[in-house]
Amino acid sequence: ETQVEVSGHSWNVYRYAADYLHDGAVVTLLAQVWCQRTVAGLSRRTQFLYLLVFISRYLDLFYHPQHLYLVVHKLFFIGTTLLALLGFLAWRGTYEGDKDTSSSWLIIGAALLVSFFSTGEDTLLHVMWTFSQILEGFAMVPQYVFCYRADAAGEAEERRGVRVYIVAMGLYRFCYVLNFVHKKSKVAAYRDPHSWTFGAVNFFLFLDYVLYRVAGMSCLRWLTLGLDDGAHRVSSELQQRL
Template sequence: MNVFRLTGDMSHLLAVILLLVKIHNTRSCSGLSLRSQILFALVFTFRYLDLFLEFYSIYNTTMKIIYLVTSYTTLYFMVVKFKSSYEKEAHWCRMEYLAIPSLILTALVTREYALLEMAWTFSIILESVAIMPQLVLLSSSGTAEVITAHYLFLLGVYRTLYIANWVYRYHVEGFFDPTSCVFGVIQSVLYADFFYLYFTRIVRNRKFQLPFHEGAQAGQAKNII
């Protein structure tokens, strides 16, 4: 454990808590991608298959349980409790277009063909692209609530801090995992443009607004069905 990983974990935890609070308080899932949330639930499910098989530390086990519970709670809100507020998403950014290539890459890059190792590798690869449906939804609508923007920002911070964590571990511990590093960098790159827009626009607008929709009113933005 080092300061970069701990801070990254806390950023990730704050992001998911912020998302749940937003859904609960507004009683709405508007602006959120169900596909991204399903993919994140799959990521944590496959990554933590060892939850009841191996014990590393109380912190490790606690964080695993929190991520699993919050992921499926988010899905419950979106699919059951506040289903009527869910907005349809662009048909071309489907989950299988991300999950199937991730599964194929898993077979190619996994270190060994064992269930837990392949499940972990699949979760790393899938996580690198799981945010794409959310970014596509944001792009198609042109606007997002400030809280949603904060959620995405914190996820980006989490991934950026994990890159610093890998650099630290390489120099201090001599540890290097190419799968985590390569796909972690890919995931961070996906957030790069959003980071720029976040810093240049979030302070000035009550709602996050993309540049090509500047002339439109937030309430008039429509999603692609």
């Protein structure tokens, strides 16, 4: 009964605003890549993480009949992310790999471990859905690290298209936070700890990025770069031993 009540309140203005902001972010990203024929300023690892997010989350396309709106959006996000990654192949000469240094496999591995040990149900569909929620919480980290490294190297701020993409993705997550609050206010028994926790993580990482760009202050910039450098040192040592 609670699930039915929650579903009834899922279609609200915050949900639609989030979806359309996400749509706009993706269109901006593709315009940046395919119209300007460059992937400069963009993290390939972030796009790879988002592809995993969408594929693992939308496995239900094969199992449940769904509203056309959902089907179109799910296929849109998978397809456009593939197009973005194809852009990295087409314009690989413009890719700045020296700044795209985050360990995506470490993020994926940690998300998998947490999803397996924190999922109440043992169905593959539910585990993969939980994995996607956790992974999305950190999917933008490689893009932030990319921007922080570019700034540390004394380079100019991001291209306008890249900046619009980052801001739109942050606002999309903010609207989903409002969506969670709205549903909780309508249905007291509503619980979705994975979405709440990692949605908040995603949004606070975005807030820190905005604070850095606006005021030059960052609580997490040093942490993200420090963890990224540390992860690469560990990875390099392991590769040398193997």
